[in-house]
Amino acid sequence: MTMQQIKFYQTGTFTVGNRLLDADQRSVQANMERTNSLNSGHRACQGCGEALGARYAIDAAMRASNNQVIACNATGCLEVFSTPYPETSWQIPWIHSLFGNAAAVATGVAAAMKVKGRKDVRIIAQGGDGGTTDIGFGCLSGMFERNDDVLYICYDNQAYMNTGVQRSSATPPAARTATTMAIGAEPGNAFGQGKNLPLIAMAHGIPYVATASVAYLRDLEAKVSRAMTVRGARYIHILVPCPLGWGAAPHDTIKLARLAVETGLFPLFEAEHGEVTSSTKIRRRVPVEDYLKPQKRFAHLFGKTPAVSTLAHIQETADRNIRKYGLLEKHD
Template sequence: MKRTAPKSYITSGHSACPGCCDIFAAKFTLMGAGPNTIIVNPTGCLEVTTTPYPLTSWQVPWIHSLFENAAAVASGIEAGLKALGKKKDIKVIAIAGDGATMDIGFGAISGAFERGHDFTYICMDNEAYMNTGAQRSSGTPYDASTPTTPAGKASFGNPFPKKNMPAIMAAHGSPYVATTSIGYPRDMMRKVKKATEIVGPTYIHAHAPCTTGWGFDTSKTLEIAKLAVETCLWPLYEMENGEITQVRKIKDPRPVEEYLKTQKRFKHLFVMEGGEEEIRKIQAIADWNIKHFGLQ
């Protein structure tokens, strides 16, 4: 029997870049969640490219929140639906970038999960503030060159590790936390479907390579997303009630330089003195992931 793909509820006509990671993430989210969904979307690339007033590319109810309060708005919608007796029929999803999630909106997310609101939060992690010029966020990986952490004579780029947001949300008592990638659409759709069917605050962290912010050809978005997983720099796993329950195994991990060399933000590591040692440090991050998550 021929398999029929789920319907996409994002229409054409948006103004996103060719190969835009946010559009992929939004499509796969709604293909997993289905039409009975309300989307909360804070300020960011996805918001500005899909909703130029008075038009919209969304075919489900959608509301724009401030940069910092998507989780608070989603909490209010969920509480209102409960008061009306309609929550069991409607899914509430907040979908935002890493800056709105891991930095600016962190307090609202923490409060919403602590209170146990029944909605799903999805972070599209493109690893910088792409809507304002690719400045560093707490999702920016080690040694990436950004306008606020530029590589140069005194620096190899961002000196800090990525914030482990999935672990933080699991520590809030979330019944379901998962990582995924736009390079694996079926994985993302399955996890979104599962998350939205679980009662309580659920969290999905989706890796989303950005063609403009990272510096790669627009045709390579999904290829680079897969490379992040294949090099074990982005492990795919699920956590239920704080315990890791599913992991995508990587039989033969690829060296991290295969991933790094595809992107302008890491170009300096291959030309600067000391770059080889920095690449070894990034390989150590992948090796830690292999051991910690049991990727082999």
């Protein structure tokens, strides 16, 4: 491993731990020989959570597979910002076909590798929440049901950001988007029943499902690495804040991703064959307001007359998650 002299500094979060670890325990990104699968120079916005998540996820998959990864990308921000030619940022074999078929294309690549006896080559499909929970849902469910040897990664920024911030089925209640305007009696996105893709993936009984966050990058790497030890259909759902779509400062991407976890709105867990096997405990529980307030998409909740009942409704969701996934340490 190539070593780099680094200075110790306090980042205000748990990331400091990485610098104090033995070299072989450090993160993939701390390694100078990391693959930079999604290389620098792409056109993502400042503070893009998706670019960060994809970089960590794919590099971790590369390390876990001895650099034998083929990626199939859905249409969306990740595809667009990474590939204007001749400046492709992908250092790995990569294909983009359509918005709604990444999982099926990956099935095809996996079938080709199987028939050619290339068990060493691992297939990843990836897309945003629109490409995963909406238009690509049929193909994704088919891939799960057949238990095809594909790791599907959803980078969830909770709306169609590439087309200008329209609502998806992953958009949270009350959020303002270009198609759920902050006007009228019930401003923002309606309170539907939601579409929890990790739970739907678990309902298929696939061998591995996990949620991850760009605020917990070691955890994200560990989950990708774990997924790569498993054969069959696997699903990782990563929350990736979008400064543009969420109306947040680019420097708040990590902070918001962490607050989503600490409020209980985005639980971090792993599941195998449909059963939750672990969840990340919340160290410092925070009210949902702390997460919502810095985001302009929720600004209408905090006007002259705060939307008390709406906030209470969102808090209920967070509280339910905390109970459901056992997100708080038990203090007897």
